[in-house]
Amino acid sequence: MATNQHDLLIVYTSKNGRTGAMVEPIRQGMEYAGVSVSVRTVEEVQWEEMLLAKGVIIGTPVRFGDVDWQIKRLFDVTAFQDYPGPLSGKVGGAFTGGGRPGGGAELALLSMIHILLNHGMVIQGHAHSAHYGPVALRESTEEEVTTVCNAWGRHWAELVQRLGPAG
Known part of the structure; x- marks a missing residue:
């Protein structure tokens, strides 16, 4: 059982390392903005950690233009019939690692955003870049990925600070 509360929880899975490599610059950007962050793989995250966090950020590799099955399963088994559910009002967001442009990265992000919205989570777009969430493609440079993920x-950290939702 989780015993410590963090402002933001990053949950991810990574098959070839591309999505996993995004986690550290995202975490650094969040901590730079002054929030506490916990990072868990989908295999190790506990439901209690998701309930305690003020926001849950999901990282998924692209799988046939969709969310990875382990991430999808996490949310399928935590779905509740009653509204509002226990994640309602918490901040939610997604990032992904994919192969090539046109390979389904935006579809995977939109699928993840739909899942988060169905759980009643608060979603924020980004007007300048990474509108749905950051994407690391095979051709992306490490510098590009780090810059976008950090920003x-x-x-997201600033959104949590503005909204101040209860964990």
């Missing part, structure tokens, strides 16, 4: 992490 996106700050963006």
